[in-house]
Amino acid sequence: MKTVVALISGRGSNLEAILEAGLPVRIAAVISNNPQAPGLAIARAHGVPTAALDHRRFPDRETFDQALAEQIDRHRPDLVVLAGFMRILTDTFVNRYRGRMINIHPSLLPAYPGLDTHAEVLRDGVKIHGCTVHFVTPKVDHGPIIVQAAVPVRSGDSEATLAARVLEQEHRILPRAIRWFAEGRLAVGEDGVVNLIGQGLSQGQLISPWDDET
Ligand code: NHR
Numbered sequence: 265m266k267t268v269v270a271l272i273s274g275r276g277s278n279l280e281a282i283l284e285a286g287l288p289v290r291i292a293a294v295i296s297n298n299p300q301a302p303g304l305a306i307a308r309a310h311g312v313p314t315a316a317l318d319h320r321r322f323p324d325r326e327t328f329d330q331a332l333a334e335q336i337d338r339h340r341p342d343l344v345v346l347a348g349f350m351r352i353l354t355d356t357f358v359n360r361y362r363g364r365m366i367n368i369h370p371s372l373l374p375a376y377p378g379l380d381t382h383a384e385v386l387r388d389g390v391k392i393h394g395c396t397v398h399f400v401t402p403k404v405d406h407g408p409i410i411v412q413a414a415v416p417v418r419s420g421d422s423e424a425t426l427a428a429r430v431l432e433q434e435h436r437i438l439p440r441a442i443r444w445f446a447e448g449r450l451a452v453g454e455d456g457v458v459n460l461i462g463q464g465l466s467q468g469q470l471i472s473p474w475d476d477e478t
């Protein structure tokens with residue numbers, strides 16, 4: 265069974281979705297850069313060991329990331345999951361986990377990378393929004409896309425109502441991506457596009473996250 269370490273910064277609803285999805289993985293630890301993250305209590309309630317590394321106590325990003333990597337590597341994970349992790353990671357850190365670190369991002373990448381995606385979507389009058397699970401690369405929010413889900417933007421939406429609609433889909437696609445990884449079904453092609461191995465699905469076919477479990 266593959267071993268997973270999850271990194272969080274706050275609420276932890278994506279973490280909870282992972283912990284409750286019955287995935288064929290061992291969640292070895294949950295680590296937060298924010299000692300106050302409510303998600304740490306969710307981990308403990310599921311019997312998962314936690315660690316907190318307050319980034320404000322480190323002189324620079326390199327030192328923080330080095331300490332973070334030391335905490336992660338204790339568990340020898342096959343996969344590192346950024347489940348609502350809010351600190352940009354250095355190239356050195358990202359390269360250490362190349363091909364085995366994924367992120368859930370609240371937009372349909374490559375549109376709306378970075379922070380405050382819901383506010384930007386509303387400001388632009390965009391009608392379709394969503395979320396993306398992708399492999400993490402040094403260029404933030406630009407790694408190979410594993411799975412996406414779309415939601416409508418409705419008239420009268422606030423940031424909060426839109427975020428809630430997207431979050432519901434995050435909770436579906438993040439566990440699904442982890443399952444695919446655990447099953448060894450994700451292959452990144454030479455072209456940097458993710459191929460889902462098995463069941464006749466391959467690059468070029470649409471894998472809709474609202475379809476039945478694949
Ligand atoms: N690091 C790398 N190198 N590559 C990615 O793709 C990453 C990453 C670190 C985090 C998540 C990402 C998101 O899904 C993620 C992807 C934080 C920021 C940010 O600006 C941007 C993108 C993401 C996460 N963080 C501020 C910083 O100075 C702090 C913001 C805060 O603390 O609220 O690090 O959106």
Ligand code: GAR
Nearest residue numbers: 274275276277278347348368369370
């Ligand atoms: C989620 O919407 C996640 O996509 C987003 O933060 C929220 C965390 O919620 N991540 C980012 O914006 C990364 N910069 P959660 O703590 O309840 O999972």
